[in-house]
Amino acid sequence: xxxxxxxxxxxxxxxxxxxxxxxxxxxxxxxxxxxxxxxxxxxxxxxxxxxxxxxxxxxxxxxxxxxxxxxxxxxxxxxxxxxxxxxxxxxxxxxxxxxxxxxxxxxxxxxxxxxxxxxxxxxxxxxxxxxxxxxxxxxxxxxxxxxxxxxxxxxxxxxxxxxxxxxxxxxxxxxxxxxxxxxxxxxxxxxxxxxxxxxxxxxxxxxxxxxxxxxxxxxxxxxxxxxxxxxxxxxxxxxxxxxxxxxxxxxxxxxxxxxxxxxxxxxxxxxxxxxxxxxxxxxxxxxxxxxxxxxxxxxxxxxxxxxxxxxxxxxxxxxxxxxxxxxxxxxxxxxxxxxxxxxxxxxxxxxxxxxxxxxxxxxxxxxxxxxxxxxxxxxxxxxxxxxxxxxxxxxxxxxxxxxxxxxxxxxxxxxxxxxxxxxxxxxxxxxxxxxxxxxxxxxxxxxxxxxxxxxxxxxxxxxxxxxxxxxxxxxxxxxxxxxxxxxxxxxxxxxxxxxxxxxxxxxxxxxxxxxxxxxxxxxxxxx
Amino acid sequence: xxxxxxxxxxxxxxxxxxxxxxxxxxxxxxxxxxxxxxxxxxxxxxxxxxxxxxxxxxxxxxxxxxxxxxxxxxxxxxxxxxxxxxxxxxxxxxxxxxxxxxxxxxxxxxxxxxxxxxxxxxxxxxxxxxxxxxxxxxxxxxxxxxxxxxxxxxxxxxxxxxxxxxxxxxxxxxxxxxxxxxxxxxxxxxxxxxxxxxxxxxxxxxxxxxxxxxxxxxxxxxxxxxxxxxxxxxxxxxxxxxxxxxxxxxxxxxxxxxxxxxxxxxxxxxxxxxxxxxxxxxxxxxxxxxxxxxxxxxxxxxxxxxxxxxxxxxxxxxxxxxxxxxxxxxxxxxxxxxxxxxxxxxxxxxxxxxxxxxxxxxxxxxxxxxxxxxxx
Numbered sequence: 022x023x024x025x026x027x028x029x030x031x032x033x034x035x036x037x038x039x040x041x042x043x044x045x046x047x048x049x050x051x052x053x054x055x056x057x058x059x060x061x062x063x064x065x066x067x068x069x070x071x072x073x074x075x076x077x078x079x080x081x082x083x084x085x086x087x088x089x090x091x092x093x094x095x096x097x098x099x100x101x102x103x104x105x106x107x108x109x110x111x112x113x114x115x116x117x118x119x120x121x122x123x124x125x126x127x128x129x130x131x132x133x134x135x136x137x138x139x140x141x142x143x144x145x146x147x148x149x150x151x152x153x154x155x156x157x158x159x160x161x162x163x164x165x166x167x168x169x170x171x172x173x174x175x176x177x178x179x180x181x182x183x184x185x186x187x188x189x190x191x192x193x194x195x196x197x198x199x200x201x202x203x204x205x206x207x208x209x210x211x212x213x214x215x216x217x218x219x220x221x222x223x224x225x226x227x228x229x230x231x232x233x234x235x236x237x238x239x240x241x242x243x244x245x246x247x248x249x250x251x252x253x254x255x256x257x258x259x260x261x262x263x264x265x266x267x268x269x270x271x272x273x274x275x276x277x278x279x280x281x282x283x284x285x286x287x288x289x290x291x292x293x294x295x296x297x298x299x300x301x302x303x304x305x306x307x308x309x310x311x312x313x314x315x316x317x318x319x320x321x322x323x324x325x326x327x328x329x330x331x332x333x334x335x336x337x338x339x340x341x342x343x344x345x346x347x348x349x350x351x352x353x354x355x356x357x358x359x360x361x362x363x364x365x366x367x368x369x370x371x372x373x374x375x376x377x378x379x380x381x382x383x384x385x386x387x388x389x390x391x392x393x394x395x396x397x398x399x400x401x402x403x404x405x406x407x408x409x410x411x412x413x414x415x416x417x418x419x420x421x422x423x424x425x426x427x428x429x430x431x432x433x434x435x436x437x438x439x440x441x442x443x444x445x446x447x448x449x450x451x452x453x454x455x456x457x458x459x460x461x462x463x464x465x466x467x468x469x470x471x472x473x474x475x476x477x478x479x480x481x482x483x484x485x486x487x488x489x490x491x492x493x494x495x496x497x498x499x500x501x502x503x504x505x506x507x508x509x510x511x512x513x514x515x516x517x518x519x520x521x522x523x524x525x526x527x528x529x530x531x532x533x534x535x536x537x538x539x540x541x542x543x544x545x546x547x548x
Numbered sequence: 549x550x551x552x553x554x555x556x557x558x559x560x561x562x563x564x565x566x567x568x569x570x571x572x573x574x575x576x577x578x579x580x581x582x583x584x585x586x587x588x589x590x591x592x593x594x595x596x597x598x599x600x601x602x603x604x605x606x607x608x609x610x611x612x613x614x615x616x617x618x619x620x621x622x623x624x625x626x627x628x629x630x631x632x633x634x635x636x637x638x639x640x641x642x643x644x645x646x647x648x649x650x651x652x653x654x655x656x657x658x659x660x661x662x663x664x665x666x667x668x669x670x671x672x673x674x675x676x677x678x679x680x681x682x683x684x685x686x687x688x689x690x691x692x693x694x695x696x697x698x699x700x701x702x703x704x705x706x707x708x709x710x711x712x713x714x715x716x717x718x719x720x721x722x723x724x725x726x727x728x729x730x731x732x733x734x735x736x737x738x739x740x741x742x743x744x745x746x747x748x749x750x751x752x753x754x755x756x757x758x759x760x761x762x763x764x765x766x767x768x769x770x771x772x773x774x775x776x777x778x779x780x781x782x783x784x785x786x787x788x789x790x791x792x793x794x795x796x797x798x799x800x801x802x803x804x805x806x807x808x809x810x811x812x813x814x815x816x817x818x819x820x821x822x823x824x825x826x827x828x829x830x831x832x833x834x835x836x837x838x839x840x841x842x843x844x845x846x847x848x849x850x851x852x853x854x855x856x857x858x859x860x861x862x863x864x865x866x867x868x869x870x871x872x873x874x875x876x877x878x879x880x881x882x883x884x885x886x887x888x889x890x891x892x893x894x895x896x897x898x899x900x901x902x903x904x905x906x907x908x909x910x911x912x913x914x915x916x917x918x919x920x921x922x923x924x
Contacts, residue, residue: 087654090607091647097617101632102639106703108632112625113880117888120618123611124895132608132903136910139604143909183881185788187702188625190881355700486633487705496640503644507651514658 022385028482030493031103034500036467038095040460041504045089047459050164050211051218052082053130053157055249056137057150059242064150069527070535074238075153076141077523078222083138084514088507090131095500097123103493104474107484111475113190114180114197115170122166130159164214165207172203175272175470177478182371184354184364189478202272205260206466212256213462216423217455219250223430225519227448230440230543235522237536240543243440247430254423261420272476275469277330278406279413280315281305284329289316298406303331305410330403337376337402340477341395344377346370348387375478382482404471412461412468419458426451434542554785554876556885560623561862561875563892565855567619569848571612572729576847578602578609580733582649582676583726585669588737588748595669596657596919601740604910606653608903610646622888626704626791626878627863630696634706635686638713642679649675676733677726684725687854688718691803693777693866698792707867717770724763728824728850731756732843735827739836742913750831753839757828757846764820764850771857776802777864777872785876794877796869803857813856820849 056075063071097119100108108115136144136152144152173180179196180189191197223246229239277283281298282290283305292314296305316323328336347370353363379398380387390398430448433440474481525532551559581602589598602609621628632639648671656668692715695708734753738746775798783794807813823846830839858864860875879885 083654084658087650090610091650094610094614094646095643097614098632098639098643101617101621101628102636103633105629105633106701108621108629109625109702109704112621112628113884116618116620116622116625116628116880117884117891120615120622120888121891121895123615123618124891124899127614128608128611128899129902131611132605132899132906135604135607136906140909183788186790186881187700191884191887194883194887486629486636487703488633488636492636495637499640499644503647507647510651510655514655517659 022381023482023485024490025482026490027488027493028485030490030497031485031488032481034103034493034497035099037497038092038099038500038504039467040463041508042089042092042096043459043463044456045085045092046164047210047214047217047455048085048221049082049089049160050214051216051253052078052085052221053153053160053218054215055218055222055245056082057154057157058245058249060150060153064146068535070237070241070525070532073523073525073527074242077238078242079137080518081221081225081515083134084511084518086134088511091507092504103486103488104484105486107474107479109188110479110484111180111189113188114173114177117191117194118166118170118173118197122163122170126159126161126163126166128159130156130163133159161211164211168207168210169198169200169203171466172200172206173197174475175206175466176200176202177475182374182478184351184367185358187355189475208260209257209462212253212260213455213459215253216250216257217459219246219253219427220423220451220455222246223250223427224449224452227445228519229522231442231445231449235525236543237527237532237539238523238525240536240539243430243543244434247427247434250423251427251431254420254427258417258420258424261417273328274330274333274402275409275465276327277333278404278409278469279465280327281308281406281410282315282327282329283331285326285332286315286329288326289313289323290327291315293410296410298410300403300406330406334399334402338395338399340373340376341379341398343370344373344375345380345387345390347374348377352388372477375473375475375480378483379472379480382480401472404468409465409469412464416458416461416465419454419461422451422454423458437542440542551886551889552786553882553885556882556889557785557875557879559889560879560885561855561859564620564624565852567612567616569851571609571616572847572851573732573844574609574612575606576680576729577732577736577843578606579676579680580729580731581736582672582733583680583730584733584737584749584752585673585676587752588734588745590744592662592665593916593919594743594745595665597741597743597914597916598737598745599653599656599672600919601737601914603653605906607650608906610650613646619888623880623885624862624873624878625880626702626789627873630704630706630873631686631690631694631863633704634694634696634708635689635713636706637710638682638686642682645675645678676729680726680729681722684722685713685718687725688715688721689713690863691721691771691854691858692717692774693798693864693869693872695867696865697868697871700792702790702792717767717774720763720767720770724760724767724850727756727759727763728843728847731760731824731827732847735831735836735839735843738831738834739840740914742915750834753831753843754828757824757831757843760824760846760850761821764817764824768817771803773800774803775800776805776858777861777869778802778805779860779874783860783874783876787876789877789879789881791871791873791877794870794874796864796872798869806856806859816849816856817853818849819845820853821846823847823849 056079059071060075063075133152133156137156140149140152178200179193180191183190222242226239226243226246229235280293281296283303291310291312293305294309294311296308298305316327347367350363350367353360354367377387379401380390380394383394383397384390432438470476472480474484581598585595585598589595652668652671652675656665696704696706698704731753734749734756737749777796777798780795780797823842827839827842827846830836830842861872862875862878863873865871
């Protein structure tokens, strides 16, 4: 049987390195596009100030990008080092989007990003602009392929188990690419990245405006961030990926948990605004419900039911029993490939094979499982409802807050209302929020998928490599030390360059003139 | 599908080689440069000059490594699972080096403090030397066979230890790999740098080339007496990818059997030697183009030698030879190999095109006097 400590440490290491990696990804996604927009204005208007802006935000982008690259490499290899059984079991499907990501996206951004920094004097204006746009395109395509891979973990379409090779294999690659869960996740994730980039630029510009430094540059940056951010914030919420949650049983389970919805409610289901989900009692205390809203959000209809947690658990138990038939047939096929009867039984029940594997947590051979062990495995299908329920709500609240923030900012700069100092302070203190929301979003997506690593196909604990606890302790400690050190260095450097501010190549006279001429929204109140 | 399963497996075996060679040829020179940094550059101006010769390109080069990982995952999932989890702590060291490297390039010149820069220089040197050594050590272990087996669910188990990896033959391979990449870094500096750093690189490169030739020859003799792995009977090259359905025996000299069957293959190790000799000539006569071509050929020849010696074995198991991974029983499905080939045929030429364009834009030597204009 697989060592439970090994499983926990492997999960801890993956969660740690993935969440750390995702501190850098959203800023790369958003800032790369904003750089491209600023440089486009430079090329179209020929005003040096816009090149200064591109270079200044580009410098901060570069510090962040290096960390993203460094921590991303770990992700590409960690499946093999720590999740060897997973890698073998689903590599036929899961490896392809990762490889294509390298070929189509990562190569593009990494090869050209060097020219972004070193190419200002070596390239023509338009050539350099093209490089910047291609870096942005590359980083966004990269997100697409990674989310195709991740979407397949949530909704494993286009593949079947092959008893001859003892692994999942692709039968329909188009289904894997156009997986609705993957597409919804992609749009939601890149939009969240754009919000992150916009908040970053907005907050730091607000900092300069509050201190009356680099005002010509800060005003323009603030304006770009306000418009880009509003569009992005609206997309994140409107294109939230809840619509993907009705597709599979396990996605339904995630949805039910997010809602703390223990029983199937009559359509259209209400949305629980507040509540304390209780895993033991299997109910949600102090619930405050808004009728209809959940049904509308999740099913986009008024007559489709959303199943509750208890109903889904009952279904799990049925699946486990069907899965045992598949497992038994597979054991026969291992020793006798040509047994036609076993192959037939396997084919009929193969979609539930994963449920039988859940029993391996309690018994070496799932076929020996007692009723009590089956009941235990069924209960495992239910992760921490409380954490999901509240993570989701915090994320959503931040999402709506962003719309309000950027809505106001956009209103002020576009209608040339004066931007008050309190608003600049609010904008500055918003800086950490997009990161909080992004990490909470991943928590909902990945923690909500437990106990599965591939939903309904492979339980998480089975996916690990056959390593020792000592191996894991060494690497967890190692990552902790390196990542903490790098985080400290990174933040210090960022702060240093933010405090130092941009190096304006525009002359001082010009800057003063440019400062005056820009939107009256930023004019200081008459003393 | 256009190609049958056997042909696709052969193509992907070849592409695996192409990716590894491309990684070593591109990222190899910047690792070599990083390894050479303390030896060839004195003072901050020279250090920055040397770093800036690779500053704009190392990031793209490193993608060959990432792509290699992705392609092994997609095309040879069993190899990806067994080797990366088996060489766990060694892989961790490589990852540490590759985490530190991007950050070191990017952060080094962002502060004026001498101690800060010296620490990042040390980090850069570490990130060049360690992966070069470990890649060689890993190949040395692969040639001897690695202690792993599968259970009936095809869950891989590795039964060796980290220190067992550091055996004499593996260490020799580690040194070949290090010398090869140092040579490659030196020939790059001969082209891209000038002044003292280029001259020092030239002298170190001459020694490295000689070391490559001598150690590669010793490795060759060692392998000729080593126990290789051979399948008993015929394997179905179109069969399912299940590594439990064959018998494998070990025998001395098997790793040279392919050369007996195909004498033309002797050209491959010959390119390894000849390339190093050509690099030497180029360094001696101060013709940079010649030496860089030579070191590229040498890197390609040496890596390809390992592949063709072992074919069709990919990863032999010393503890359970029958579980060894072969070209015919460790690949992805026919369908996946086909899809991946289509993706590669479309996308790789585009990658090569813009990579070539970037190198063209950056054409010419990096001088010490240039560094203040640049980022690093």
